[in-house]
Amino acid sequence: MDAEMSVQTLVQKSGRTREAKVRLEDVAKRLGVSVATVSRSLAGHPAISSETRGAVRAVASELGYRIPTQGRRGKKSSTKxxxxxxxxxxxxxxxxxxxxxxxxxxxxxxxxxxxxxxxxxxxxxxxxxxxxxxxxxxxxxxxxxxxxxxxxxxxxxxxxxxxxxxxxxxxxxxxxxxDNVHAGAVAAEHLYQLGHRRIGLVMGPQNTSTSRDRAKGALTYLADIGISSEAVTLMWSDYTTEAGYSSAMAIFNEADPVTAIVAGNDTIALGVLEAAARRAIKVPEQLSVIGFDDMPLAGSPLVALTSIRQPxxxxxxxxxxxxxxxxxxxxxxxxxxxxxxxxxxxxxxxxxxxxxx
CATH class of the missing domain: 3.40.50.2300 (Response regulator)
Structure with missing residues (x-):
């Protein structure tokens, strides 16, 4: 039902009849719900409870809103x-x-x-x-x-x-x-406690809360202990093995290579491990890698990936x-x-x- 639908009510003012519009927005404002909730309630949508539908119809009636009969849709049955x-x-x-x-x-x-x-x-x-x-x-x-x-x-x-x-x-x-900010801090703290000071971050897409917050948590923790963000290599990529591989290869080419990498998730971490193997970089003797998710493959003896487990x-x-x-x-x-x-x-x-x- 269009949120712009309205009906005409007659109001007497100063001895003269004029028209006033009662809109769905007026009903929604009175109840403190969204316009779409009002629209769906009046349409009998199954996602809206009977109590809510009753409250909406009562307020609509009180305000003088009538549901137009023309173009009204029938009630959609719940599909489960x-x-x-x-x-x-x-x-x-x-x-x-x-x-x-x-x-x-x-x-x-x-x-x-x-x-x-x-x-x-x-x-x-x-x-x-x-x-x-x-x-x-x-x-x-x-x-x-x-x-x-x-x-x-x-x-x-x-x-x-x-x-x-x-x-x-x-x-x-x-x-x-x-709490992805906390999770990022835990990952960085683990590496710092192992003695690593040159740490790289290979995150997923920058427009996702997981990547943004994990990077924020790691950078904030490191900054608090005296490692500025300028000293941390940060790369945004995709949540794929290929992205982890190519990002790690770029990091390995830096003049002052990192000794540890926080991967945005386990899938990225697998790409980092593959790149390390290709460059004959020993893990964890020369490079430590930690991921997120703790997917089943991370616990296999062939991978044995350190990871932040999500429940x-x-x-x-x-x-x-x-x-x-x-x-x-x-x-x-x-x-x-x-x-x-x-x-x-x-x-x-x-x-x-x-x-x-």
Whole structure:
């Protein structure tokens, strides 16, 4: 329903009849909800609870708003289908997250459909709008970027939504993540305590909260102990093995090479390890490497990667529960920000800095 729809009410003023418009915005302001929530409530959308629909209709009636009969859409039946949006599937951590999301949603009586799309511009949303508004009861985003307008647009349309793994700024939405600033600091502290002073950071995309915050945490910790950001090599890349490989090769060519690298995730770390092997740089004797996620491959004897573990199963189950709660509440209630704990898992890719390294 168009947020600009209005009806005419007659108001007497100074003995003369004039027309005043009662808009959806007026109803939304009275209730303290979004215009889209009012629109969906009046349309009988299943994502809006019966309590919310009743409150909206009561206030609309009080203000003199009538629902136009022409062009009114019928009530959409609940599909019990949740869309999960990811940018790509090359990251084993993401496929593990999807597995846990599927299981958690199924336990709650919902099914999952996968949307592989960056969803970082409004055209993506327009293309998928028939699917989102016609078939899905809600969405879980695991691919949000800081500069994406899609999350705010979803909020405006009152589509039940939860962000997992990544967060966005200035949008009030349910979010499940770790404290990535703290995680970055823990990674840098681990390397510093091993004696490393020349440390490189190979992060993922700069427009993601995970990369930005992990880099911020590491740089802040190092600055606090006297290592300025100018002394730290920082490279932004993609969350891929290829990006880790090419970034590490560039770092190895520096005149004053690093003795340790913080990789933005385990997938990047694998590329760094491959580059080190290609250049005959011994790990961890000459180079220490730490990643994030602690994906299953990180613990294999062939890799034995030191990593910051994210509680992937708990993240998935928390995100699923938050979304279903949001659906049942009809969009009402303040957004919840769940911050889950991390764990430093020490393995064989980090070790003390050796003299002459």
């Amino acid at each position: 289908l949740i869309g999960v949006v990811v940018g790509a599937l090359h990251n084993r951590f993401m496929t593990l997250l999807l597995t846990h999301l599927h299981d958690a949603l199924q336990e709650l009586g919902y099914q999952m459909t996968l949307v592989i799309d960056s969803m970082n511009d409004s055209q993506n949303l327009q293309a998928l709008r028939p699917l989102i508004e016609g078939y899905l009861d809600g969405l879980i985003f695991a691919t949000a970027t800081l500069d994406s307008p899609v999350i705010a647009e979803m909020q405006r349309r009152a589509i039940p939504l939860v962000l997992v793994v990544r967060s966005v700024d200035d949008v009030r939405v349910d979010t499940v993540e770790i 992937v199963r708990a993240m998935a189950r928390t995100a699923a529960r938050r979304l279903i709660d949001r659906i049942r509440a009809g969009g009402m209630g303040a957004p919840v920000h769940d911050v889950l704990p991390i764990q430093l898992v020490r393995r064989e890719t980090t070790g003390p800095r050796h003299d002459g390294a």
